[in-house]
Amino acid sequence: MTLTRNSLLASALLLTAIPIAAAQAYPTRPIRLLTAEIGGGSDFTARVMAQRLSENLGQQIVIDNRTGGVIIGDIASKAQADGYTLLLYSSSLWLMPYMRRHVPYGMTQFAPVAYVSASPLILVVHPSVAAKSTEELIALAKSKPGDLNYASGPLGAAPHLAGELFKYMTGVNIVHIPFKGVGLAVNDVLAGRVQIMFASVGSAVPQIKAGRLRALAVTTARASPILPGIPTVAAAGLPGFESVSTNGVFAPAKTPPAIIARLNREINTVLERPDIRERFLGVGMELIGGTPAHFDQVIKVESERMRKVIKAAGIRAD
Numbered sequence: 001m002t003l004t005r006n007s008l009l010a011s012a013l014l015l016t017a018i019p020i021a022a023a024q025a026y027p028t029r030p031i032r033l034l035t036a037e038i039g040g041g042s043d044f045t046a047r048v049m050a051q052r053l054s055e056n057l058g059q060q061i062v063i064d065n066r067t068g069g070v071i072i073g074d075i076a077s078k079a080q081a082d083g084y085t086l087l088l089y090s091s092s093l094w095l096m097p098y099m100r101r102h103v104p105y106g107m108t109q110f111a112p113v114a115y116v117s118a119s120p121l122i123l124v125v126h127p128s129v130a131a132k133s134t135e136e137l138i139a140l141a142k143s144k145p146g147d148l149n150y151a152s153g154p155l156g157a158a159p160h161l162a163g164e165l166f167k168y169m170t171g172v173n174i175v176h177i178p179f180k181g182v183g184l185a186v187n188d189v190l191a192g193r194v195q196i197m198f199a200s201v202g203s204a205v206p207q208i209k210a211g212r213l214r215a216l217a218v219t220t221a222r223a224s225p226i227l228p229g230i231p232t233v234a235a236a237g238l239p240g241f242e243s244v245s246t247n248g249v250f251a252p253a254k255t256p257p258a259i260i261a262r263l264n265r266e267i268n269t270v271l272e273r274p275d276i277r278e279r280f281l282g283v284g285m286e287l288i289g290g291t292p293a294h295f296d297q298v299i300k301v302e303s304e305r306m307r308k309v310i311k312a313a314g315i316r317a318d
Contacts, residue, residue, distance in 0.1 A: 026083055026259050030060040034076050034087045037067045041285065045117055045247045046088045048279055052270040069096050070103055077109035081252040083259035088116065091246045092156070094299050098310045099156045099317040107299065113249040113260055114267040115295035117285045120220045120244055121162050121198040122205075123233060124213040129195050134217045135237035137196070141172035149175040150196035151185035156317035159185070161306060162198035162219055162243035164313040169238055189213065198243070201226060201284025219243040226284050246302075247285075248295055264292055 033050060036042040043065060050061035066072040069092040079085035087093075087110070097103040123134065129148075131137035141148050152160035155178055163176060177194050179185040186203045188194045190212050197204075198219060205227075207213040217233040218224045221242040224232075233241040249267060251260060270276060271289040280287050 024258065026262060027057055027059040029084065030062050031057070031083070032062050032064050032085045034064045034066060034072055034085065034089075036065065036069075036072065036089060038065050041117075041119060041245060042089055042247050044283065045280075045285070048276065049088075049116065049267070049270055052273065052276065053266055056266040056269060069093055070100065074104045076250065077105035077252060079252045081254040081256075083251060083255055083263065085252065086113065086263070087250045088247060089250070091158075091302060093250070094303050095156070095161070095306055095310070096317070098303075098307050099315050101318055107303075109253050110250040111253050111255050111260055112292045112295040112299065113251050114264050114271075114292065115246065115248045115288045115290055115298055116267065116271065117247045117280060117287050118220065118244040119158075119201065119246075119285045120218045120224045120226065121159060121200060122208070122218055122227065122230070123162075123166075123216045124189065124197055124199050124204050124208065125216060126189055126192045126195050127211070127214050128192055129214070131216070132214070133236055134231075134233055137216060138170050138172060138237060141170070141174050145173035146175060148172075148195050149177050150198070151177050151179060151189050151194040152197070153179055153182040153185055154317075156315055158243070158245040159198045159200070160315070161309065163196075164315065165241065165243050165306070165309050166198070166233070166238070168309045168312055169241055200245075205284070220286075224286065226281055226286065246298075248299075260292055 033046055035046040046063050050063060054061045066075065069089065072087065072089060073093050076085065076087035094107050125131060125137065131140045150163045152163055159182065160178065167174060174196060182200060182203055185197060186199060189197045190207060204213060208215045215230050217236045218227050218230050219233055219242065221234060222232065268289045271287045277287050
């Protein structure tokens, strides 16, 4: 049978209309949201956001907790690109390939949906350290190369990367002391066995208020509403410094743009709710939002900056 030009055009239009119609009907069943192990920042973000997002979309968001950035990234990258499997994870997703030899995914296998939250770190020192500002700490470290040390949790986690970025940008020689957990790292700083740490808000603020740690600066690019009165590292002597723990939502690559746009719109609606913002601020997290393009640009800029730092520091998380 010979197809006319008009029938071919009609067939092409029909094939184009099928995914558009599917995207317009989306979602018609529950959505799986992959995230990190229970109890972490990504898990908290996923659970708080999922409740309201379920209401907006009219379908249940099912939280699927997994251990490890490589495992969770591999699962999400291979999922069907239909909007029914999403990933909410931290910057470990795009930085892990620089720290491990074998990562079974690349960032081209993901479509950024929305930049959800950023958690600042606080540059703190033990009260015995003779530095009351970032400038003084840099000067002290330069005058005593190798004498000062800084604590972090696991290799490649946000506090570790912040410390290495600080070393990279200042040229100071401070010694990295890794711990298995953030709590152990904070305890050694409190005891004065380690002098410096880029600590999470939750672990540091109670100790700062009690006078057991001295806060010098926050690691956000701009002053943080979570920590009023504390200057940024950038404004306090190190222009351009920024190091935060981020969380964002991704879909598998080739997910229809109409579905990405719908998800982005509904996520931003949730993030704009005063009750949601208040809940996140209460645990030291700032809500961001914005377009998929904005999130994609954030990832590219941070990836390039931290790639250099990770290479210079020789960080391996294998």
